[in-house]
Amino acid sequence: MAQEPQHYRVLTSLDLIKQGNNPAIYNSKRQSEVKADLSSHPHSLIPGYDERLSIRADPKRPRLDLDDSIEASEICDATKYTEYAINTSDTRYPRISEYSQRRAASSTPSASLNPLLRLSHPSYGLPESLVKNLTRLGIDSIYPWQSSCLLGRGVLNGKTNLVYSAPTGGGKSLVADVLMLRRVIEDPQKKAILVLPANWLVNDAIENCTTDSLGVVVMDELHMIDDYYRGYLIELMATKLLTLGGTVQLIGMSATLSNTEQLARWLNAKHYVSNYKPIPIEEFWTFDNSIYPASTAREFVEIADQSKADHAAVSSADDVTKKFKSRMTPVRWISESRFKELQNPVANVVVGLAIETAKAGFGALIFCSNRKGCETLARLVSRAKVEDISDQVLEQRKEVLAELRSLPIGIDETLARTVMRGVAFHHAGITVEEREIVAEAYNKGILKVLVATCSLAAGINLPARRVIIQGAKMGKLTIGPAMLRQMRGRAGRKGKDEIGETYLCCHEGDVVEAAQLIQAELPVVASCLEPEKRGIKRQAALLEVITVRLATHPIAIQEYVRRTLLFHIMEAQNLDLMVEEAIHQLIADGFIEVDNSGSYQATQLSRAVVSSYMTPEDGLLVHGELRRALQAFVMDGELHVFYLFTPIQLNGMTEIDWQIFRREMENLDDSGMRVLRLIGVNPGLVNKMANSGKSLPETDERLIYHRCYLAFQLRDLCDETPIHAVAQRYKVTTGSVQTLSQCCEGFAAGMIQFCDRMGWGMLKSVLEHMGDRLKAGARADLLELARIPFVKSRTARVLWDNGFRSLLAVAEADPKDLLPILLLAQPTKARMDGQDEGKYRQKMMLKAEIIVGAANRLWGIQQQVEIEVDI
Missing domain, CATH: 3.40.50.300 (P-loop containing nucleotide triphosphate hydrolases)
Structure with a gap:
């Protein structure tokens, strides 16, 4: 017999706001809808930039129209509000919101009742001055x-x-x-x-x-x-x-x-x-425009399992969903939208929840499966009327725009149009500087909706009143329980919110997986040294301890292995066999030798690998490449060095566009073509791939071509091509180009250390010089100027061309004299109207002052070093 539908009511944070229980809503409202005025005088010298709006344009993206607005669908309460919420004895479902219980009877003892909760208590032994500093930061007590x-x-x-x-x-x-x-x-x-x-x-x-x-x-x-x-x-x-x-x-x-x-x-x-949460969190899941408490996912899984037990092999997810709906009533639902952009139920729910949160004056954090999806969703949310804002917030958003515009790469097209609506996106495809500006603006409440990839969940502390997860998959894979908990953990934060909410918004085909995910337990954390993961014989586990002489005798190595996490997981007999095989492999690869006492001694190669922070696999590959370079190094060009500087670990970071690869190859001079022959690039294969549109399988051969493709980008960066221009040239994101540059700096340092340990002094000197150019993103004549903060690549060249060719020249400059030069170095010269242009110039003036101050400090340090050398 079918169960009677179960009705209950869960108070959401927005319900509480409507009841007047939270004063955090903006008091000052504008009388009319705020529209961003981003018009500017048409003037641009950089290809690929929007000449009308002075923004970094992407030809792949559709142009935005701020007047092309849509309306978020209304979120309605359940039609029935029964006594079930209070009287039911079924503990599977919430009887009343956790937030209401916390308000009625707090579960957190106060420090006045328990003196041990004060950091000033003698038991903690903290100095009075430290306790006072913590108190000034708002920390004077701790949780039980x-x-x-x-x-x-x-x-x-x-x-x-x-x-x-x-x-x-x-x-x-x-x-x-x-x-x-x-x-x-x-x-x-x-x-x-x-x-x-x-x-x-x-x-x-x-x-x-x-x-x-x-x-x-x-x-x-x-x-x-x-x-x-x-x-x-x-x-x-x-x-x-x-x-x-x-x-x-x-x-x-x-x-x-x-x-x-x-x-x-x-x-x-x-x-x-501890399972204690200082801020109560309400968890929900949604599908088919309906919102249910996350706890009801258990009911859904039970129905699905019962269908399997009844041998309903042909039972579909739709059948399970229908049975679930017959038993459970949603706490809220979202009305269907008349706008075609919101016909998809997930988009409809996500936009509705985000807009409702923003209108109430709080922050919503949306997790999306990929970078493109983040930007698409940010544009969609910004087209809905997010909120009426005060003049103060309007000015703050203009400040954010000015700060983004003052970056050396200019301002991203989508951000230029969404920020004024209180919406932005955050992913690895934009630069670190852009991410920092966006994150800070969101954290301060200037931006209300932030759309991000799942990498934000584990890396940055950006709490939200509502966390909205768009689908149970991130990329092609279903979210794991640990990642789901990380994303949900962004909801609610002590000192910022009284409650947090999370919503897992399911696509039609993900409902069963989502229900199982909600109920799933956290996986057991295992050792990465297990054979099926990263075999111990191919890792630095043994190589490092022998090289640093922590354990060199077989007995000492055995004791070391027994202190690994792997020892607590794997049978001792199998572990001993694995260690024995690993030792033999290290000897065969030339990393260690056996002395007369039976102990293991590190070779020169081993010391070079460990000191340069490489794994044995990567060390063998680098060693082979550098030995070949010693025999035939192309010195009349730079491509060979940039290839060597390209990290092996970045293989697969971006797909090779074979048409672009062929274009770059055809533009190489004789020096460049000799590099391709030396590293093993076959021009015929490049042409074949460009014509076929296929991709190479994961092999060592593919690694060579991929590193060469990235080396082209490094070459352009060090030839003073701006990051945004490199990104456009290779059809990649600015963030990926910046990541490439930063990773190569670290890998280059390791390569230099490797050469030093191997005794290859001349090769080390060449790599050191090119490493300095890589950091500067400029040619050799600009290396001194590039030491100054905010002075890299194009900025350094414009300073040089205008007579500021040394640290001393910049240190003695008046910041006002640098301002027009910094403006000239920006990727566009267009002006904005009125106060917006003034804010932008203020940002650039502040940079000019920082540059002069930093140049003075660097000059002083340089003089002090020279004095000490003379003494």
């Missing part, structure tokens, strides 16, 4: 779980390691902060390290015999230990510190750990798990 965690035996005095887990926003960082402060206060000679990860720091301390100076090492985001690319570094670092057996206290923390006890056994630590 934090107190229990800190007061565990041996934790505060550093005698005991600690592993703990608490929800995002639950106060994990403060526990680590207190423990780090305690270590350096007790012994000012001790160091505290916060790593994510920083394996080379520990290697350096071991090699230099300075590990005694380490007091505490905090491993944030400990769940990343099974991350394919970086996780093994955390495990290696912790294992080496455990092997030393010194006085270093190890602290591991995360919001998404399920096997805390197992990790604590590995680290010989106490463990603590």
